[in-house]
Amino acid sequence: MLARWFERYLSDEEAIVLLLLLIGGFSLVIWLGAALAPFLTALVVAFLLQGVVAWLERRGLPRWAAVGGVFLLFVGALLALALVVLPLVWNQLVELVQEAPRMFASSQRWLDELQTRYPTVVTPDQIQNWAATASQQASQLGQRALTFSLASLGNLLAVIIYLVLVPILVLFMLKDRERLVAFLLSLLPRRRTLMTRVWQEMDDQIANYVRGKTIEIVIVGSVAFLTFVAFGLPYAALLGLMVGLSVLVPYIGAALATLPVAAVAGFHFGMSQEFVYVLVAYGVLQALDGNVLVPILFSGAVNLHPVSIILAVLFFGGLWGFWGVFFAIPLATLLKALVQAWPRRADTLSVENKSAR
Template sequence: MTLRAVFKSWIDHYFSDEEAVILLVVLVLGFAVVIWLGRMLAPFFTALVIAFLLQGAVSWLERHGVPHLLAVILVFLGFLGMLLALAFILLPLIWNQLVGLVQETPRMFASGQQLLDDLQERYPNLVTPDQIQNWIGVAGREMTQFGQRALTLSLASLGNVLALIIYLVLVPILVFFMLKDRDTLVGFTLSLLPQNRTLMTRIWQEMDDQIANYVRGKFIEIIIVGTVAFLTFAYFGLPYSALLAVLVGFSVLVPYIGAAVATLPVAAVAGFHFGMTDQFLYVVIAYGIIQALDGNVLVPVLFSEAVNLHPVSIIVAVLFFGGIWGFWGIFFAIPLATLLKALVYAWPRGIQRRKKNEVVETLAEE
């Protein structure tokens, strides 16, 4: 069989069905909109994610007899309270600690250079002066690039402030109407799809519970891990506790890699502040315990409907979607990988099931 015949057989098997072709078009258009219009529609997508998170609370209140509109208002007021607390309490604290860290960086750099000199004196055969100079040169270049990025960020601060104002105004409005008119919006979206959408429904059913569990569970995991890390760092008197806790909290977005990456700044700040003392060791051990409890206790409890993906698939998805869409690509890497897996499994099964039903209907008519 020639390559052309094999390709034609593959096309006939997967795309001879009208719904399969429509599904492919919908997916291509959806990805195209996100890739080319993602920055423009970022407030909409942000509101969509937040509404998805809050819908669980609205549904819970409705199951306990609260009217829909009242449930939406209560959940929305809670969301606004969290947003105001974030804007007026947490963000200024993180910003002040970030400014303090930048101001203290030269002193930390000097301490690091002194540490390298001490290593060279203690282990002259292991650490040579040339190696120290190379390390200092690399660190200096990184510091210069960091300063340039900070300058660029400050010059673009007006645009960032305007974008933040747009988010603070548009996103809550969009979230409220997405919660209030959810049925209307879902009905309108479904009306744009073909009436016969058995394959689409099957694929959505296979991934809906997993995506809902993942997104809400990951949000809760970030809050819990970040809060515990902040309390732990503050207990040991580690400077920049809020900044480091936010970093540790968001590190759970990237499985396997995030915990390792977040270890470096935590260990560096603890090392520069405490030196190579028992206090430094206690901070590192406490951080390791937090990561161990997160991976072995918190994750199994939160993600009861576990996403059955191989670790290699998860890492590839994080690298691929994170490279395309940045933060949101990392956040939705596992749901998107789940979508692809659902497509791979449900698409051929849906086509085979439809063909079998057509054969049964034909035999029944005869």
């Protein structure tokens, strides 16, 4: 049985080479991912920016001018993120941690009122259990925030290296793209029909997905931030960033982001009309994202079953964290393309027999 399986799926020489390349690539990322993180980050960013460079070239702009303009925009966006967005989010996160005891006391009073109104539904024992659980979670949250802040001080040098090294790598990857691609192709076997077929099927799909997902994060996060600011909701930047990143996890990301938005709005406005307006505006934003923005950005996306998407998010997210979640759908699409394009000796023989008849 094993012999027939190997003869069917691994009898093609090119298939074995492709399998070894895939195993080597995944092993390199798993074991050396932390050391190669700046290079991998620059590779992703260059992959995103290459589409903009190609678009400018098609409009008649010289390549050096297109690369220079796109790189300057990238550096400007990176500086704005490092000097404006991240400090604002960090300050609001610190304020939220400091405000946690007051929120806890407010929730305790709300539970007492709930027990007074509905004594048969909410018992004092339940309130004590909920209060103990909330106190434990708040204590753990404060300890994690303190540990993270102390650890981040030690990693300040690594952040500076990222801010310097990643833009330099992105510039050279954009400027010398043809030379780098030619060098990589020279390392591959001359016979690469299967690799070319898989790459052609995946290139546009991965590029469209990654760029579309990045644009979706920026649009949803920005609109959420402006909406929360318009309602006067505190921690608008922190909540906007959370809502924007929630689109990375299909189906359940929006539901998870609803909890902190509703909690902050409830503590700030109470059970008032403003609280309802915030939830309605958030629901409209999620509806527009799922029914308008996603179909526009991902019109050429591969049709994957929801179960496959959730399994890919869980598997690759557990393996590589944030980047695993970000690339879960492209990696699942890659696996699907490999399964469909993989040569099968039995299929070839059956086709030859049919043609002979």
